[in-house]
Amino acid sequence: MPHYAYLNGRYVSHDRACVHIEDRGFQFADGVYEVIACIDGRLADERGHIDRMRRSLKELKMPMPMKRENFHDAIVRLLKKNRLRNASVYIQVTRGVYKRDFPFPPKGVKQTVVITARPFDFKNNEKVKVGIKVVTVPDLRWKRRDIKTTGLIAQVLAKQAAVVKGAYEAWLVDERGFVTEGSSSNAWIVTKKGSIVTRKATSDILRGVTRTALQKVCKDLGLKIEERAFTVGEAQQAQECFTSSAVALIMPVVSVDGKKIGGGKPGPVAQKLYASYMDYVMKGKQVSWKA
Numbered sequence: 629m630p631h632y633a634y635l636n637g638r639y640v641s642h643d644r645a646c647v648h649i650e651d652r653g654f655q656f657a658d659g660v661y662e663v664i665a666c667i668d669g670r671l672a673d674e675r676g677h678i679d680r681m682r683r684s685l686k687e688l689k690m691p692m693p694m695k696r697e698n699f700h701d702a703i704v705r706l707l708k709k710n711r712l713r714n715a716s717v718y719i720q721v722t723r724g725v726y727k728r729d730f731p732f733p734p735k736g737v738k739q740t741v742v743i744t745a746r747p748f749d750f751k752n753n754e755k756v757k758v759g760i761k762v763v764t765v766p767d768l769r770w771k772r773r774d775i776k777t778t779g780l781i782a783q784v785l786a787k788q789a790a791v792v793k794g795a796y797e798a799w800l801v802d803e804r805g806f807v808t809e810g811s812s813s814n815a816w817i818v819t820k821k822g823s824i825v826t827r828k829a830t831s832d833i834l835r836g837v838t839r840t841a842l843q844k845v846c847k848d849l850g851l852k853i854e855e856r857a858f859t860v861g862e863a864q865q866a867q868e869c870f871t872s873s874a875v876a877l878i879m880p881v882v883s884v885d886g887k888k889i890g891g892g893k894p895g896p897v898a899q900k901l902y903a904s905y906m907d908y909v910m911k912g913k914q915v916s917w918k919a
């Protein structure tokens with residue numbers, strides 16, 4: 629089956645989809661990205677993701693390269709062309725191609741827009757059933773973590789450190805010993821007293837779209853969330869830990885730096901939130917195509 633990618637308005641074979649060597653995304657990581665889950669033909673929180681992309685672009689002084697509706701149409705067409713109803717959809721927007729120099733290129737240089745879709749079986753993710761191991765690493769990132777930029781080297785190093793230690797995710801820790809977030813997820817704990825805790829969304833972390841959805845889900849379930857920082861020690865003493873992200877959804881954490889959490893099994897709160905989050909996504913509008 630041919631696999632297509634969207635590249636600057638065209639649907640091209642994924643194998644041959646190339647961006648120029650002078651692209652500022654390649655030269656400077658001068659771009660932003662978004663990831664949207666398509667679950668059974670529903671684009672989970674599409675609006676929230678496109679809103680965040682608009683904000684990320686604005687913070688980097690870039691305009692939206694096309695309207696929200698055009699992004700929607702491009703994503704749907706790409707999914708159709710690839711015959712996918714369960715996929716992770718990646719959007720990358722860079723400041724475009726221009727001879728290498730730090731200041732912005734002149735007006736008129738077109739931004740680069742790439743959209744790719746990869747099959748992903750969200751409903752049968754084995755990791756959700758058994759939980760994941762987390763290790764902690766120092767947070768080496770810049771001070772604007774609220775912007776979803778393609779500059780992800782600190783996250784690459786963090787994730788690799790996790791893999792080397794047999795873990796799946798790395799939780800990043802600030803200079804004061806507090807967890808900021810995961811390398812590609814928001815971090816949550818459930819304290820022994822049953823309080824659900826996640827860090828406040830300032831420029832210290834990315835305001836996860838799944839995190840925002842979970843806040844609504846918790847409200848509907850009558851569960852209160854405490855927005856505050858927690859230490860690695862507090863996480864290790866917690867009743868439960870979990871992560872949230874567009875691709876991994878609500879993922880139970882069964883150990884932190886080798887310390888078992890909840891007896892090493894996914895906890896009831898994370899499982900309940902996973903199920904409720906799925907219900908929330910399933911209530912979303914289905915985009916109309918059959919794979």
Ligand SMILES: Cc1ncc(COP(=O)(O)O)c(C=O)c1O
Pocket residue numbers: 663809810811812813814833834835836837838839872873874875
């Ligand atoms: C650093 C970081 N934090 C949090 C998240 C979760 O965000 P979302 O729920 O929008 O996927 C991500 C997702 O990629 C991330 O990279």
